[in-house]
Amino acid sequence: MSLDRRLRDELRREAAAIEPDVERHLGAVEARALRRGGIGASTLLLAAAIVVAAIILRVPDPRLGGEAGSSGPPTPVASSSASPSPSAAAAYPEIAGMYVATLENANTAVKRDGVAGTWTMRLEPDGVIFLSPPASFVPGASGLSGIAFSLVGDRFRTNLFYNDYCNSIGTYAWSRAANTLTFTQVDDTCSIRRTLLATTPWVISP
Amino acid sequence: MAIPASSVRTRGTRLGLPGRPGVATTRAPSPRTIGGVTEVDIEYTAFFRDEFPSVLRTITLMLRDQPRAEEITQDAFIQLLLGWHKISRYERPGAWVRRVAVRLAMRSIRRDRLWASVREGLLPSAPARSSRFDVDGAIRRLPASQRAAIVLHYYEDRPLAEVAMILGCAEPTARVHLHHGRNRMRELLGEDDDVA
Numbered sequence: 001m002s003l004d005r006r007l008r009d010e011l012r013r014e015a016a017a018i019e020p021d022v023e024r025h026l027g028a029v030e031a032r033a034l035r036r037g038g039i040g041a042s043t044l045l046l047a048a049a050i051v052v053a054a055i056i057l058r059v060p061d062p063r064l065g066g067e068a069g070s071s072g073p074p075t076p077v078a079s080s081s082a083s084p085s086p087s088a089a090a091a092y093p094e095i096a097g098m099y100v101a102t103l104e105n106a107n108t109a110v111k112r113d114g115v116a117g118t119w120t121m122r123l124e125p126d127g128v129i130f131l132s133p134p135a136s137f138v139p140g141a142s143g144l145s146g147i148a149f150s151l152v153g154d155r156f157r158t159n160l161f162y163n164d165y166c167n168s169i170g171t172y173a174w175s176r177a178a179n180t181l182t183f184t185q186v187d188d189t190c191s192i193r194r195t196l197l198a199t200t201p202w203v204i205s206p
Numbered sequence: 207m208a209i210p211a212s213s214v215r216t217r218g219t220r221l222g223l224p225g226r227p228g229v230a231t232t233r234a235p236s237p238r239t240i241g242g243v244t245e246v247d248i249e250y251t252a253f254f255r256d257e258f259p260s261v262l263r264t265i266t267l268m269l270r271d272q273p274r275a276e277e278i279t280q281d282a283f284i285q286l287l288l289g290w291h292k293i294s295r296y297e298r299p300g301a302w303v304r305r306v307a308v309r310l311a312m313r314s315i316r317r318d319r320l321w322a323s324v325r326e327g328l329l330p331s332a333p334a335r336s337s338r339f340d341v342d343g344a345i346r347r348l349p350a351s352q353r354a355a356i357v358l359h360y361y362e363d364r365p366l367a368e369v370a371m372i373l374g375c376a377e378p379t380a381r382v383h384l385h386h387g388r389n390r391m392r393e394l395l396g397e398d399d400d401v402a
Binding site: 002003004006007008010011012014015018019020022025026028029030032033127148149150157158159162169 | 251254255258259262263264266267272276279280283284287288320321323324341342356357360361388391392395397398
């Protein structure tokens, strides 16, 4: 049997076995559409009320261990809302923590990539990165959300800046000393990520 | 869009977008309106019954995961419903919803592959060339655009121009996706290169 015929036959056989309950799906679509369409003034008012309450109460920001609105590090613009979310089972407690790096324009690569300033990076044990850029850095179109990392031995892999400035995953060797975290490039074609991660050791922030 | 008499059925609840001028619609006696969002009209319901199963089959063949395919296909039909008053005037609303569903599925596949590449670690894996897969296993190893091209061409029998339209790319690009997808499938399936 030729490849083309095999593909046609097997795909059609598979498809024939799929018999959806159309009425159930229609009901689900109606219900979901009504919920989605119902997001209107009431939802906006509720969201506004939550924001106002948060500002008034100055809710402590657990990600940074400080208080919102304080003169501490900038609030992370990253979120863990990427779907699918990183698996909580993948735990990296050995690297988890808050780190700070200050990059100076005196470094050619820093100046070229426009990343000068103080960056704050929080590595969560489940593989999520929260990154706070300096005020002078303007994130790309998709912002700094959905950033993840994984560890295998002394190798650190991340999708930081993927889609905005990079189209690949970066791989680094990492080592943690008493008060610093150092990344050394192993395989990364993305200039801005190399500059940010590997120019200077990241200082562990209390 | 004409409604076959056989497909005009009433439901207890109906979303009731206003009927299009000149199009006869059958409404339930007490149309439901919730939160300012109107009801589904009978035309959408008939369209849904006709189109949903085939779109779901295509998306399931792409994703290889029926629950997720159901969710994504529903998402596409929700977008259709929310814009039904306008989209139903298109020449082929079926093509519109299929294109939306395929693109949502491709986005989902890309996201999964990205996460997998981050998560898989750095241990060298056995080269795929040395393994043989069935069609299911082989399709799972294709990137999103190749998967879509293979399913649209081999399952839906669509010509390249339509595959390109659904993928949102030029026809030569769709040809490349199909060509690479087919070559990769041949490698993974361990098939000879006979053309039917």
